[in-house]
Amino acid sequence: MQGFHSRLPADLPLGESAPMNTPRSSFLQSVNRHFTHAMGFLDLPEGLAERIIQCNSTYTVHFGVRLRGRMYSFTGWRSVHSEHREPVKGGIRFTPHADAEEVEALAALMTLKCSLTDLPFGGSKGALKIDPAQWTQPELERITRRFTQELTKRGLIGPGLNVPAPDMGTGEREMAWMADEFRRANPADAIHARACVTGKPLSKGGIAGRTEATGRGVQYAVHSYLQDARTPGVGGRRDPENLRIVVQGFGNVGYHAAKFLSEEDGALITVVAERDGQVVNPQGLAIEELKRHHLKTGSILGFEGGESVAGGSGGLEQPCDILIPAAMENAISEENAARTKAALIVEAANGPLTFEADRILRQRGVIVLPDLYVNAGGVVVSYFEWVKNLTHIPFGLMERRRRERRNHAIAEALEQMTGNTFPAGMRDGFLEGGREIDLVRSGLEDVMRSTWSRIADLLESRPELGDYRTAAYVAAIGEIAAAYEAIGI
Ligand code: NAD
Numbered sequence: 001m002q003g004f005h006s007r008l009p010a011d012l013p014l015g016e017s018a019p020m021n022t023p024r025s026s027f028l029q030s031v032n033r034h035f036t037h038a039m040g041f042l043d044l045p046e047g048l049a050e051r052i053i054q055c056n057s058t059y060t061v062h063f064g065v066r067l068r069g070r071m072y073s074f075t076g077w078r079s080v081h082s083e084h085r086e087p088v089k090g091g092i093r094f095t096p097h098a099d100a101e102e103v104e105a106l107a108a109l110m111t112l113k114c115s116l117t118d119l120p121f122g123g124s125k126g127a128l129k130i131d132p133a134q135w136t137q138p139e140l141e142r143i144t145r146r147f148t149q150e151l152t153k154r155g156l157i158g159p160g161l162n163v164p165a166p167d168m169g170t171g172e173r174e175m176a177w178m179a180d181e182f183r184r185a186n187p188a189d190a191i192h193a194r195a196c197v198t199g200k201p202l203s204k205g206g207i208a209g210r211t212e213a214t215g216r217g218v219q220y221a222v223h224s225y226l227q228d229a230r231t232p233g234v235g236g237r238r239d240p241e242n243l244r245i246v247v248q249g250f251g252n253v254g255y256h257a258a259k260f261l262s263e264e265d266g267a268l269i270t271v272v273a274e275r276d277g278q279v280v281n282p283q284g285l286a287i288e289e290l291k292r293h294h295l296k297t298g299s300i301l302g303f304e305g306g307e308s309v310a311g312g313s314g315g316l317e318q319p320c321d322i323l324i325p326a327a328m329e330n331a332i333s334e335e336n337a338a339r340t341k342a343a344l345i346v347e348a349a350n351g352p353l354t355f356e357a358d359r360i361l362r363q364r365g366v367i368v369l370p371d372l373y374v375n376a377g378g379v380v381v382s383y384f385e386w387v388k389n390l391t392h393i394p395f396g397l398m399e400r401r402r403r404e405r406r407n408h409a410i411a412e413a414l415e416q417m418t419g420n421t422f423p424a425g426m427r428d429g430f431l432e433g434g435r436e437i438d439l440v441r442s443g444l445e446d447v448m449r450s451t452w453s454r455i456a457d458l459l460e461s462r463p464e465l466g467d468y469r470t471a472a473y474v475a476a477i478g479e480i481a482a483a484y485e486a487i488g489i
Helices: 027-038 048-053 100-116 135-154 172-185 187-196 214-228 252-265 287-297 355-365 377-391 399-416 424-431 437-462 468-486
Strands: 057-066 072-081 088-095 124-131 164-165 244-248 267-272 279-280 307-310 320-325 345-346 367-369
Touching: 027 048, 027 100, 027 355, 027 377, 027 468, 048 468, 057 100, 057 135, 072 088, 072 100, 072 135, 072 307, 088 100, 088 172, 088 377, 088 399, 100 124, 100 437, 100 468, 124 164, 135 172, 164 172, 164 187, 164 244, 164 377, 172 187, 187 287, 214 252, 214 345, 214 367, 214 377, 214 424, 214 437, 244 252, 252 287, 267 287, 367 468, 377 437, 377 468, 437 468
Parallel strands: 088 124, 088 164, 244 267, 244 320, 320 345, 345 367
Antiparallel strands: 057 072, 072 124, 267 279, 279 307
């Protein structure tokens, strides 16, 4: 090992005094420890490592909204981890458990994620401490708009400055409110205002495929790993068909990942675990039906297509081939890491493994695909949306008809030359000129596959890195360091 030796406060000794069920490392400490570990493999100039790890700024805002005949106070945060590329980018979550430290950890992961996937953004993240279920839609709209006003005042939202996106507890609806509020506050810049957030509904400047993007990216990450002959696959198996998968969290990311892996790839989603319990079916759960049940009743429990087990976090410990934690951070800590059964853990959530859990799993030979790679699909498609908003032209518009005509001509020529007709099942796909959703999926798949190659190639050439997470961190930090040096910081 060369270069950097950390003296950062987060690089704490592993004491023996951590209480049971409380992770020894907080989310931020885990991220910083991974950072510090990876820095040890890079030969960085004096001081640059600290500069890269530290979060540049965290803005805390308290604001009041008059609702239900009285004033309610809310607290929100927006952290900017790194501005080595601008604008900075990262989601906004609405959750009663948010705090500044969590937001800083998430902002650091955004910096790494954008760097790893070579997107032209620095890293940021935001949160509002709120339980969305406690408020009606009109109330949530007023609260979201007030939060947006605060971010606008401080330059923490804007197409060239800072571009939020959905995360836990937020979606298209909140993004549409934020974009509208920003546009009202910036009438002179209204032409680009839509690019101030991504993850908007299609009718408000969104892009096809953004809602599903993170789950779709999880699917492409699994494909990339399984199809790479340098990996051991899952017990030697390289086809997702009939692999048993446990998914924790049935929200945006968990639902879409489960849906694509089961419906398109034939994997068996044997367990879906939520806050209030788990649903189990060794033959595989019907994900669309489970989703309908969840929407209708507000819980996955009671679903007829599986056995319901109320309470506990035991879902993570069920036998399976692949475990996909897709709920929240620190789901797997030193307390339960030894009891997980999967050969492969695919981190769809941000920070689902503590630093110590990661170490225990590696000692057990479990392979972990890291969050900064696995869940990058959301920000990749957000990038496409931002570009679409700034260029004001839908993807494929100039090309589509020309491509259709050319493909028609090729099909006719083939038919004339061979005397056979084009196979009916292939004809439509061949003649199609490229809809926005096809282009988005193709772009996303390309980024996920090329990013996988980047990580796996690096690990192959530097086996001392030891695991995919460290390789991903080293690749990402190397790019950030180069950007800092190029701009003279
Ligand atoms: P979401 O709010 O749509 O879904 C989260 C789900 O997890 C909810 O259904 C919730 O009930 C469940 N959950 C919460 N605590 C749980 C627990 N203790 N046990 C089991 N289930 C629990 O959020 P999301 O957008 O799907 O995000 C999930 C994770 O993915 C987060 O870590 C988020 O930061 C990350 N992520 C999301 C995106 C995105 O585009 N939405 C992008 C990248 C990363």
